Amino acid sequence: MSFLAATGMTGGYGGADIITDCELRVERGEIAVVVGPNGAGKSTAMKAVFGMLNLREGSVVFDGTDITGLAPQERVRVGMGFVPQNRNVFVSLSVEENLEMGAFIRDDDISQSKEQVFELFPILAEKRNQPAGELSGGQRQQVAVGRALMTQPRLLMLDEPTAGVSPIVMDELFDRIVEIAKTGIAILMVEQNARQALEIADHGFVLVQGTNRFTDTGEALLANEEVRRSFLGG
Amino acid sequence: MEIANAFALLANFVIVPATAYGAQLALGALGVTIIFGILRFANFSHGELMSFGAMVTILVTWLLQMNGIGLGPLPTALLALPVGILATVAMAVLTDRFVFRFYRKKRANPIVFAIVSVGVMFMMAGIIRIVIGPDDHSFADGERFLISYGDFKKLTGWDQGIAIKQTQVVTVVVTLIVVAFLFWFLQKTRSGKAMRAYSDDEDLALLSGINPERVVLIAWIIAGSLACIAGTLYGLDKTYKPFIFLQILLPIFAATILGGIGQPVGAVLGGFIVAFSEVTVTYAFKRFLAYLGPDGWAPDGLVQLLSTDYKFAVSFVILVVVLLVRPTGIIRGKVI
Secondary structure (H helix, E strand, O other), X not given: XXXXXXXXXXXXXXXXXXXXXXXXXXXXXXXXXXXXXXXXXXXXXXXXHOOOOOEEEEEEEEOOEEOOOOOHHHHHHHOEEEEOOOOOOOOOOEHHHHHHHHOOOOOOOOHHHHHHHHHHOHHHHHOOOOEHHHOOHHHHHHHHHHHHHOOOOOEEXXXXXXXXXXXXXXXXXXHHHHHHHHOOOEEEXXXXXXHHHHHHOOEEEEEEOOEEEXXXXXXXXXXXXXXXXXXXXX | OHHHHHHHHHHHHHHHHHHHHHHHHHHHHHHHHXXXXXXXXXXXXXXXXXXXXXXXXXXXXXXXXXXXXOEOOEOOHHHHHHHXXXXXXXXXXXXXXXXXXXHHHOOOOHHHHHHHHHHHHHXXXXXXXHHHOOOOEOOOOOOOEEEOHHHHHHHHOOOOOOOEEHHHHHHHHHHHHHHHHHHHHXXXXXXXXXXXXXXXXXXXXXXXOOOHHHHHHHHHHHHHHHHHHHHHHHHHHHOEOOOHHHHOHHHHHHHHHHHOEOOXXXXXXXXXXXXXXXXXXXXXXXXXXXXXXXXXXXXXXOOOOOOHHHHHHHHHHHHHHHHHHOOOOOOOOEOO
């Protein structure tokens, strides 16, 4: 059984199903990437894994426990961290306060986690007293990832962490994500920049119209002629 | 000498009263802005909540006075204030439990909330009329002045004096303490930061494990306390008139919007700007200018921009201008 196994997920926002029989899996210390065309239901699948969408069918099993019925806040408590695509930082709070709010559910000393985040993203240490809303797009994403790391999650979910950042910043963010995975955290992320994302991925899921089209290792997907032609632009 | 007299005149009739009034408005606007920041609706019942708090404080003050308990030179109402605050907080939390929570569960539109708050306002006004009646009550006691008009003149030898009433000093000192405490709470404590985070982004706060019901509860506790203090101070300074608390909503909302909705610093700023505008625009500058002009000269008219009867028009003009020119307010707040 995988560390996270979301299987047979079917559901939508009330009306028609957006995802049908969708499956996502990820292991400890591995990076799983969800790619696919616009409107394929990538973000919806992520929300389903995090409990922000009512599933009609299917289940989410995390570290051996079925968490299908848990609310998002409760999933944070069992060790899942989620970085939404938009509005993922508290803009009027300082960088440091953002991190403190990320650790809101913890009652123990958080200074060590804070230092770890600052080590991972040195620029944030420099700007710790600045409101997050005044930072650049890439720095904001770092705050968002840092905020999610403050709960010491065992699974980190990222919804398009590189949306709207420059290619250089994107490379750097990917490097950091690999570093995070090396500490043993499982990473599940949705990416628009499919080629670069698959390069760092252990596993890739290609979603089309809300269902799995291809599932393989990142390397194999990159080598797959059909995937390349249809989804990676040749 | 003439300049000193002109200053004394201005201080006595504009600066001192406007500062006290501004402090009262600032406290009221802080309550409105905090409820808006957390619950995202314009709470029209805030004026009556202030009235309710002042009423309870008055009743307790009477009880204390009957038993001969007082604070010497300070108003007895300060001793009664904690009881008033508790009662007002209870009132605010109960209305939330029985009225606002129902609509929150239904995720009602902010405009629905605003209209519901108008209903709550009428209900509270009714309760107040039943308990204390529609009459005015003066409940200030203790020393009348920190320094009286006559004493000031004797002390300085000027033609004009500056009178500083005890209630004005109490108002400003209490406001300073309350505002300092509130800002410390919002900036430094975990609960305060959680409130700002929740005000910033509800969904992300939820993802961080912040309990919304707790944040809402704290917001009502703060709003209730602020309302009671503001209402009591206003009543102390100008006698308690149950009907005034409907009118005072206008300057309070003007201050809230002018400062930036949901911005506590803005609310304080807005309160003072509205108060000073109101008092300045309705003050007759004739004697002030006479002191500054050549000897024996005085302006023909009163040099008063608006009659005091129209003082609420000032808030209205500020409100309209702000909404037209800078709807976010001075400190970038939310736009309704």
